[in-house]
Amino acid sequence: MIINIYVYRTIKEDYLRDKEMNLLTQANMIATRTTEAIYESNHQFDQFALKEMMQSFDAQIQGRILIADENRIIVYDSFHEFNNKKLEHPNIIRSIKGETVVREYHSEQYGRTMYTSVPITRQSHVVGVVFLSVSLEHVYDRIANVSNRLIVMSFLGLGMITVISILFANLITKPIKRLTETMQKTAQGKFGGRIPIKGNDEISQLGVAYNLMSTKLSQIDKQRRDFVANVSHELKTPLTSMKLLSESLLMQEGGDIAIYREFLSDIDTEIDRLNKIIESLLMLVDLNEDKLTIEYEITYVNYLVEKVTQSIKPLAEQKKIKIIINQWHKIQIYLDQGKIHQALTNIIYNAVKYTEDGGKVVITLYREGNRAIIKIADNGIGISEEELPYIFERFYRVDSARSRKTGGSGLGLSISEQIIHLHQGTIEVESKEHKGTTVYVKLPIDLKTGL
Known part of the structure; x- marks a missing residue:
C-alpha cells in the first residue's frame, strides 16, 4: 500500500x-x-x-x-x-x-x-x-483510473504472493516437519530412520547429513548390542567352566589329590583367561575415551622385536614353528615401548597360533622412506577375502571354534590397530586362504611426539 x-x-x-x-x-x-x-x-x-x-x-x-x-x-x-x-x-x-x-x-x-x-x-x-x-477534472479522472488499477493490481499481487508464500511455506516446512519427526524417533532410540531426499537445497543437504548420521548411529547401536552380547558370552564362558569345575570338586568325596590339582589348575587357567578379557576391555575403554597416555622414549626397535619374539617362543617351540628374524636396518625411534610391545605381541602371537604345526613365521625389520616397517609373514591357514575387512573389529574371529579353543577373545587385533594409530602409524594386512597372512606395521621415524 x-x-x-x-x-x-x-x-x-x-x-x-x-x-x-x-x-x-x-x-x-x-x-x-x-x-x-x-x-x-x-x-x-x-x-x-x-x-x-x-x-x-x-x-x-x-x-x-x-x-x-x-x-x-x-x-x-x-x-x-x-x-x-x-x-x-x-x-x-x-x-x-x-x-x-x-x-x-x-x-x-x-x-x-x-x-x-x-x-x-x-x-x-x-x-x-x-x-x-x-x-483538471479529466486529468484527475485519468489519475483515479490509474490509482484504481494500481489497487486492483496490488490486491491481485497480494493474493498471488499469499498463495505462493503458502506453497513455499509448505514446501519448506513439510521436509522440516518430516525431519523433526524422524529426529524425535531417533531421540527415542529408534535408529535407522531415513528421510527421502528431493532436490539439492539446504534442507536436502541437511537431510543427507541426517541420513548419514542415522546410518552411523544404527551401526554404532548394532556394534554396542553386539559388543554387549560378545562381552557377556566371553565372560560367561570361563565363569561357566569354573562353576562346573568347582561343582565337580564339591561333589567329590575323598577324591584323589591329583584330580583336585587338575581341576584347580583348570580353574586357574580360566581365571587367567577372564582376567585377560577384562584387561583388554579396560584398555579398549581407555582407547575410545582418549584416556590412554603414550609415554614416548627413544627405542631400539630391533631389540624390541627380539624381545617380543622371545616371549612367544615357548608357543612356537610347542608347535614346532620356526620364527625367523631378518633385520635389514638398525632403527631407533620415539615410541611407547610397553604399548608397541603389546601390539606386536598380539600380531606375532596370532601368526604363531594360526600357523599349522611345523610351519614358519618370518619377521622382517627395515626402513622405507621416513617409516620403519615391521613385516610379519606366516604360512598359516590364512584369511578369506570376504572376512579380511572385518579382522580389526572387536570380538571378530575368523575361526570362532579354533579361537575359543586357543583362548582367543577377538580383541587383540583391535587393540593393536588403535595403539599403532596412536603412534601415527598404520597396519595393513594381506592374506590368502590356506596360504598364509602378511601384516605390515608402519611407524613414522620422525614421529611428532610433542616432547
Whole structure:
C-alpha cells in the first residue's frame, strides 16, 4: 500500500507538471501572437484582429482564454462573459507586474481548475496579460483510473504472493516437519530412520547429513548390542567352566589329590583367561575415551622385536614353528615401548597360533622412506577375502571354534590397530586362504611426539 501511495503521488505530480508546462507554452505562444494586435501609438488592442487571431487557439486550449490590457480590462473572453469588464483576479494583478503565475483552484461550479497567466510585453513594457483557465477534472479522472488499477493490481499481487508464500511455506516446512519427526524417533532410540531426499537445497543437504548420521548411529547401536552380547558370552564362558569345575570338586568325596590339582589348575587357567578379557576391555575403554597416555622414549626397535619374539617362543617351540628374524636396518625411534610391545605381541602371537604345526613365521625389520616397517609373514591357514575387512573389529574371529579353543577373545587385533594409530602409524594386512597372512606395521621415524 505504501508503494501504491508513492506511485499515485508520482503519477499525479507528473500529470500536473505536464499540464502546467503545456499551458505555459500555449500561454506564451498566445502572448507573443497578441503583440501583433496592439496599436503602436497607444498600446491598445485591436479587438477585431485579436478575435480573428484567437479563433485558432480556442480549439487547441480546450478551456477559457482571457486577454486583459494593462488596466486589467478584458479585451477578449472566449466565453464572452467579461468582455470590456475590469477583472480583479490575483493572477492577473501579479502578471501585470511581470510575473508568470500558475495556480490550481477548486470551485463548486467548475471543479478543479488550473489558472495560468503570463504578461504580454512590448518593448520591455507590460501591455497586457494572457489568462488561461483549463479544467483538471479529466486529468484527475485519468489519475483515479490509474490509482484504481494500481489497487486492483496490488490486491491481485497480494493474493498471488499469499498463495505462493503458502506453497513455499509448505514446501519448506513439510521436509522440516518430516525431519523433526524422524529426529524425535531417533531421540527415542529408534535408529535407522531415513528421510527421502528431493532436490539439492539446504534442507536436502541437511537431510543427507541426517541420513548419514542415522546410518552411523544404527551401526554404532548394532556394534554396542553386539559388543554387549560378545562381552557377556566371553565372560560367561570361563565363569561357566569354573562353576562346573568347582561343582565337580564339591561333589567329590575323598577324591584323589591329583584330580583336585587338575581341576584347580583348570580353574586357574580360566581365571587367567577372564582376567585377560577384562584387561583388554579396560584398555579398549581407555582407547575410545582418549584416556590412554603414550609415554614416548627413544627405542631400539630391533631389540624390541627380539624381545617380543622371545616371549612367544615357548608357543612356537610347542608347535614346532620356526620364527625367523631378518633385520635389514638398525632403527631407533620415539615410541611407547610397553604399548608397541603389546601390539606386536598380539600380531606375532596370532601368526604363531594360526600357523599349522611345523610351519614358519618370518619377521622382517627395515626402513622405507621416513617409516620403519615391521613385516610379519606366516604360512598359516590364512584369511578369506570376504572376512579380511572385518579382522580389526572387536570380538571378530575368523575361526570362532579354533579361537575359543586357543583362548582367543577377538580383541587383540583391535587393540593393536588403535595403539599403532596412536603412534601415527598404520597396519595393513594381506592374506590368502590356506596360504598364509602378511601384516605390515608402519611407524613414522620422525614421529611428532610433542616432547
